[in-house]
Amino acid sequence: MAKLTIEDLRKIKEKVHAETSLREGGWRVKVTVHMGTCGIVSGAREVMSALIKEIEEAGVTDVMVSTSGCMGLCSREPLVTVEVMEQEPIKYEYMNPNKMRQVFKRHILQGEVQTPFVLAKGAEIIK
Amino acid sequence: MMAEICDHIMDIAINSITAVAKKIDIFIVQDKKQDILTVRVVDNGKGMTGEISEKVQDPFFSTKTSRKIGLGIPLFKGTAEHCGGDFYLKSKLGEGTEIFASFALSHPDLPPLGNLKDTILVLIISNPEVNFSFSYIINGKNFTLNTKEIKAQLGDVPISHPEVIKFIGQYLDENL
Ligand SMILES: Nc1ncnc2c1ncn2[C@@H]1O[C@H](COP(=O)(O)OP(=O)(O)OP(=O)(O)O)[C@@H](O)[C@H]1O
Ligand code: FES
Ligand SMILES: [Mg+2]
Numbered sequence: 001m002a003k004l005t006i007e008d009l010r011k012i013k014e015k016v017h018a019e020t021s022l023r024e025g026g027w028r029v030k031v032t033v034h035m036g037t038c039g040i041v042s043g044a045r046e047v048m049s050a051l052i053k054e055i056e057e058a059g060v061t062d063v064m065v066s067t068s069g070c071m072g073l074c075s076r077e078p079l080v081t082v083e084v085m086e087q088e089p090i091k092y093e094y095m096n097p098n099k100m101r102q103v104f105k106r107h108i109l110q111g112e113v114q115t116p117f118v119l120a121k122g123a124e125i126i127k
Numbered sequence: 128m129m130a131e132i133c134d135h136i137m138d139i140a141i142n143s144i145t146a147v148a149k150k151i152d153i154f155i156v157q158d159k160k161q162d163i164l165t166v167r168v169v170d171n172g173k174g175m176t177g178e179i180s181e182k183v184q185d186p187f188f189s190t191k192t193s194r195k196i197g198l199g200i201p202l203f204k205g206t207a208e209h210c211g212g213d214f215y216l217k218s219k220l221g222e223g224t225e226i227f228a229s230f231a232l233s234h235p236d237l238p239p240l241g242n243l244k245d246t247i248l249v250l251i252i253s254n255p256e257v258n259f260s261f262s263y264i265i266n267g268k269n270f271t272l273n274t275k276e277i278k279a280q281l282g283d284v285p286i287s288h289p290e291v292i293k294f295i296g297q298y299l300d301e302n303l
Contacts (some may be wrong), residue, residue, distance in 0.1 A: 009280035
């Protein structure tokens with residue numbers, strides 16, 4: 001098989017257009033992985049990679065991922081914030097790829113907050 | 128210490144994103160014969176004054192007492208200098224920043240380059256509004272990826288669409 005080229009993305013575009021009508025802006029969930037220096041040292045990139053892989057495999061189009069810099073909470077990293085539209089943001093602490101996959105399947109897809117990993121709800125720190 | 132050179136690259140790119148860069152160019156050259164690895168990151172973010180550019184290279188610098196000490200730049204510089212290389216930071220307020228580090232490939236303490244595929248994927252999928260270009264030259268073999276070209280092909284399909292993630296992953300596997 002010939003190697004993929006960037007021009008092949010046109011076929012992806014056509015396929016996506018044929019299968020779905022693209023949503024007008026607006027995401028259902030926004031997930032932020034905090035990537036300050038100590039977040040990266042403690043494995044934030046692997047957490048983000050696991051999340052991106054889950055999104056790819058589940059084929060979901062309404063979850064947006066984002067990075068942010070330092071949060072000033074080094075000792076609890078990696079930190080991930082999940083914001084489901086019209087709900088208060090949930091901040092998870094000490095994340096790793098396995099916990100990220102669990103949060104993706106249970107919280108992001110099914111709406112059940114994974115309480116054991118929660119650091120904060122909204123602005124309120126619960127631990 | 129960072130486990131991989133790619134962790135440093137991610138860290139320096141996050142600085143650029145924090146400095147609201149809309150364009151980030153990343154150049155990596157690895158040459159076994161010349162025993163050198165170089166990394167250069169150029170952004171068009173908000174930049175720094177000359178004085179701040181000097182100070183951020185010092186791990187004990189902090190702009191305000193309320194702010195913790197920045198670690199990313201001193202760590203990168205430290206790894207380069209420890210591993211037989213050089214480091215420079217050039218920045219201009221309102222224009223952008225360029226950071227360069229080189230390393231002796233044969234240095235025993237040099238961390239591995241690491242997972243370039245995941246580093247590229249994470250950066251481009253989670254920052255769709257930024258135009259990234261990557262150039263990776265290993266022993267004369269050249270790989271480039273430019274997200275502006277990708278977005279031009281995609282039109283209104285977002286770069287974070289699962290089909291696109293899958294495609295870019297395969298593309299990186301084939302070409303890196
Ligand atoms: N690309 C850039 N453009 C503009 N300013 C920058 C850039 N990179 C770094 N800076 C400035 O230099 C400071 C120090 O950067 P450094 O990466 O060392 O630490 P930090 O990002 O503040 O914190 P940490 O990396 O430890 O999470 C930043 O806070 C920012 O003010
Ligand atoms: S990166 Fe950990 S608190 Fe800043
Ligand atoms: Mg930094």
